[in-house]
Every structure is written in C-alpha cells, then in structure tokens.
Amino acid sequence: MIRQATIDDIEALVALERRHGRDELNRDERLLEAQLFGRDEFRQLIEKEILLVAAVDGQIVAYAMAASERFFGKQGFYGRFFSRALRCGPDAGRKIQKLGCYGPVWVAPAFRGKGIFTPLTAALFDACRARFDTLATFIAEENEHSLNVHVKAAGMQVVDFFEDEGRGFYLLLK
Known part of the structure; x- marks a missing residue:
C-alpha cells in the first residue's frame, strides 16, 4: 500500500534512516556523508512537502520524497544543485517555473526488485x-544501479554530469 506519510510514521522513518541511510555507499566510501533525515526534517516533509511511504503488513518498506528549494536551503550543495538544474531545464523554450528536488527514495533490501x-x-x-512542473535529482556517478532504474523505470532523463567536492553526479529531470 502506497500512501502519504503521517506524523505517526516519523519514529519508523528515523529508525530506517539510522539503519539503512548509508546503504548506497560502498565500503570505500564509508567516510562520505549521506543525507540523513531526523525527526524535524521528516515532520517538515510531512507537513510542508511531499513524502510517500509503501507499507507491507503495516511495516514501512519504502519511502520517496520531493521538496522545494526552501526545504533544503540555498547554501552548499543544494544551492548549487538547484541553480544547475534550472540551467539544464527542458527544451522547446519552456522555462522551469516550479522546480522540486526528488529524492531520496529508499526501498528495504528485502523488497528491492519486487x-x-x-x-x-x-x-x-x-x-x-x-506543486512542481519539473523534478530534479542527482545520482552519484558510481551508483549505476540507481541511475539505470531512474532512467528506465522512473522515466527520468539525464541532462548533465557535474562534479562537486571531487565526486561526480548525474543530474536527472522529470
């Protein structure tokens, strides 16, 4: 069952982040920081942004979110990301009016490929x-599986490749 997350889901979501928040990093990258959300961020996502969960037998087994630039702030990586995404917008002369950041999306290991x-x-x-006319996301260069699934299964389009602090990322739009 896929549904909008509720305040009652926050503790389960925080536990999932703590347990699986660094899943995408391989052994050589364990010193890199992954974007992890806590109670306050999940509350904001539920109350002001978009956060969906997939539940099986009452247990959350996946979540996906989309948020405005306001959620992430204009500083650091996300400020550069939003600016770059706006420059890489769609063809045909249409300008992005309302850009959202898609992701992260997470699926429990036992439910991947299911x-x-x-x-x-x-x-x-x-x-x-x-709410948004365009969604943008970034996927680390080494995360080939995620890149493939976002292009093939989610219908996203790779529009750019960029480096930030020595790490490469693909920029995708939907």
Missing part, C-alpha cells in the same frame, strides 16, 4: 504535479 519502486515513484510524480 515491484515497489515503480508504483512508488509513479505515485510520487503524480502527487507532485500540482
């Missing part, structure tokens, strides 16, 4: 239509 990602991201994209 058909949760595609309906979860489709539901998220649908929930975002009224």
Whole structure:
C-alpha cells in the first residue's frame, strides 16, 4: 500500500534512516556523508512537502520524497544543485517555473526488485504535479544501479554530469 506519510510514521522513518541511510555507499566510501533525515526534517516533509511511504503488513518498506528549494536551503550543495538544474531545464523554450528536488527514495533490501519502486515513484510524480512542473535529482556517478532504474523505470532523463567536492553526479529531470 502506497500512501502519504503521517506524523505517526516519523519514529519508523528515523529508525530506517539510522539503519539503512548509508546503504548506497560502498565500503570505500564509508567516510562520505549521506543525507540523513531526523525527526524535524521528516515532520517538515510531512507537513510542508511531499513524502510517500509503501507499507507491507503495516511495516514501512519504502519511502520517496520531493521538496522545494526552501526545504533544503540555498547554501552548499543544494544551492548549487538547484541553480544547475534550472540551467539544464527542458527544451522547446519552456522555462522551469516550479522546480522540486526528488529524492531520496529508499526501498528495504528485502523488497528491492519486487515491484515497489515503480508504483512508488509513479505515485510520487503524480502527487507532485500540482506543486512542481519539473523534478530534479542527482545520482552519484558510481551508483549505476540507481541511475539505470531512474532512467528506465522512473522515466527520468539525464541532462548533465557535474562534479562537486571531487565526486561526480548525474543530474536527472522529470
């Protein structure tokens, strides 16, 4: 079941972040920082942004989020990311009016490859239509699996490649 996250989900989401928040990093990258959310960030996502969860037998097994630039702030990596995404906007002379940042999206290891990602991201994209005209995300260069699934299953388009603090990222738009 895919649904909007509620305040009652916060403790489970925080526990998932603590347990699996660095899953995408391989052994050689354990010193890198992953974007991890705490109670305050999850509360903001639920109350002011878009956060969906997939639950099986009452347990959250996946989540996906989209947020405005306001959520991330204009400083540091996200400020540069939003600026770059706006410059890489769609063709045909259409300017991005309302840009949102898609992700992270997370699926429990036991449920990966079991058909949760595609309906979860489709539901998220649908929930975002009224708020954002374009969603942007970034995927680390070495995370080939994530890049492939976002292009093939989520229908996102790679529009740029950039480096930030010595690490390469693909920029994708939907």
